[in-house]
Amino acid sequence: MTGETVQEGNSVRDQFLQAVYEQISNNVQHGGVAQGSNFWNLYSVGVGSDDPYQITLADTSTMAVIAAHVSIYRIAVESYS
Secondary structure (H helix, E strand, C coil), X not given: CCCCCHHHHHHHHHHHHHHHXXXXXXXXXXXXXXXXXXXCCEECCCCCCCCCCCEEXXXXXXXXXXXXXXXXXXXXXXXXX
């Protein structure tokens, strides 16, 4: 079953975030109503809970997905400024 290990779970989460961020970025780039995006439960390494949805700064693949979205979103927003 997909997502049974932390690494597999992170991969599934990364795919989900990429899909959501793509929709948001497309909406902004085409003058849609989206004004931004966020997520919850970002923790420093060694801090957090047992929440399976938490994102830590050590989750490098997830942080790369977030950083890519921020770059794309920033460009899209600046083009309308």
